[in-house]
Amino acid sequence: MTRITIGMLAAVFAVAAFAVAADKQAPRVAVPLVEIEQGGVCVAPTAEMRRDHMKMLLQQRDLTVHQGLREPRFSLKNCVNCHASQKTGSVLGKDGFCSGCHSYTSVSIDCFECHSALRQRRVAGADR
Amino acid sequence: MNTDRRQWLVLGAAVLTGAALAPGFRLIELVQARSPQEAASTLQRWGLLIDTTKCTDCDVCVTACHEENGVSSHGRLETDAQWIRKVSLHDKRTGYAQTLPVMCQHCTDPPCVDVCPTGASFKRADGIVLVDKHTCIGCRYCVLACPFGARSFIHEPVSDQKADVPRGKGTVESCTLCVHRVDRGQIPACVEACNRDGGEAMVFGDLNDGGSELRRRLNSEPSTQIRPDLALNTGVRYQGL
Numbered sequence: 001m002t003r004i005t006i007g008m009l010a011a012v013f014a015v016a017a018f019a020v021a022a023d024k025q026a027p028r029v030a031v032p033l034v035e036i037e038q039g040g041v042c043v044a045p046t047a048e049m050r051r052d053h054m055k056m057l058l059q060q061r062d063l064t065v066h067q068g069l070r071e072p073r074f075s076l077k078n079c080v081n082c083h084a085s086q087k088t089g090s091v092l093g094k095d096g097f098c099s100g101c102h103s104y105t106s107v108s109i110d111c112f113e114c115h116s117a118l119r120q121r122r123v124a125g126a127d128r
Numbered sequence: 129m130n131t132d133r134r135q136w137l138v139l140g141a142a143v144l145t146g147a148a149l150a151p152g153f154r155l156i157e158l159v160q161a162r163s164p165q166e167a168a169s170t171l172q173r174w175g176l177l178i179d180t181t182k183c184t185d186c187d188v189c190v191t192a193c194h195e196e197n198g199v200s201s202h203g204r205l206e207t208d209a210q211w212i213r214k215v216s217l218h219d220k221r222t223g224y225a226q227t228l229p230v231m232c233q234h235c236t237d238p239p240c241v242d243v244c245p246t247g248a249s250f251k252r253a254d255g256i257v258l259v260d261k262h263t264c265i266g267c268r269y270c271v272l273a274c275p276f277g278a279r280s281f282i283h284e285p286v287s288d289q290k291a292d293v294p295r296g297k298g299t300v301e302s303c304t305l306c307v308h309r310v311d312r313g314q315i316p317a318c319v320e321a322c323n324r325d326g327g328e329a330m331v332f333g334d335l336n337d338g339g340s341e342l343r344r345r346l347n348s349e350p351s352t353q354i355r356p357d358l359a360l361n362t363g364v365r366y367q368g369l
Contacts, residue, residue: 065258
């Protein structure tokens with residue numbers, strides 16, 4: 001009985017040690033490098049944006065298309081204007097703000113099949 | 129009340145009114161350009177009046193529309209999107225020829241909305257008929273239902289879209305009456321171009337606003353709809369047809 005208990009404990013420790021070692025290894029998929037070039041304050045706290053940005057966009061989308069409510073704060077155009085890369089001017093591409101995270105998390109979005117992914121010239125009153 | 133006091137009260141009221149109105153004298157403009165927080169309303173109904181007698185042989189309206197909305201040609205006329213087209217009419221007996229632009233007529237009772245199975249084709253409160261491309265499944269019922277041939281199906285991938293005008297393969301689209309411009313208080317690109325470079329044949333305005341130029345001309349001059357027999361009550365009216 002004692003032998004069995006010791007054996008089981010040893011097995012548990014071995015698995016735990018293996019898990020700790022695995023944690024220290026580099027992840028199989030590189031964590032995206034998110035650079036926010038404009039910086040400053042987003043329209044909501046970062047944690048909320050990470051969790052709920054799609055809900056904000058979905059609600060804004062329906063309000064804009066059907067009722068003509070073009071609140072610039074939550075518009076996709078405003079997101080792109082702040083978050084597009086300085087180099088490419090786009091939120092897509094390898095380290096693009098949108099595509100970087102979405103490819104890491106295996107989320108397929110089709111916003112930019114129709115919408116422009118490029119930063120626009122700033123329109124007065126269109127920023128946050 | 130003595131006379132002095134009354135005069136002071138009248139003067140005070142006049143000064144207050146002046147102070148309220150003076151900064152910019154913009155009461156009417158403020159009514160026309162909605163704020164981004166204000167939804168499109170049934171108080172307005174946007175429409176067009178096209179005077180075909182002033183419509184010349186040019187196509188500045190078509191060029192301006194396609195430039196504004198990022199509609200580009202692939203050189204395949206049968207499948208290219210057309211938001212607005214110039215139509216030539218020719219009377220074989222008399223030889224009288226005329227030309228006019230035809231686009232979505234923004235009907236009060238749009239057949240495209242009736243047939244849409246997903247609710248993607250819809251009429252906004254202010255009378256602008258639009259396609260919600262998020263819910264359009266590309267079935268093309270509306271293309272067949274529209275008596276004016278105003279709708280186009282997008283057959284090929286689209287790139288370089290305008291930020292205000294998202295467009296994509298597999299959806300249907302048509303004239304939006306430049307809704308993104310109208311929401312900013314501007315007039316549609318075709319009307320602006322016609323007034324600038326064309327024959328000044330187009331007037332844009334609010335059909336519900338008795339004071340607008342559009343309403344004034346419709347009240348005082350003869351005009352017609354295309355296919356009035358269908359009783360669709362189009363928002364686009366023509367003169368000289």
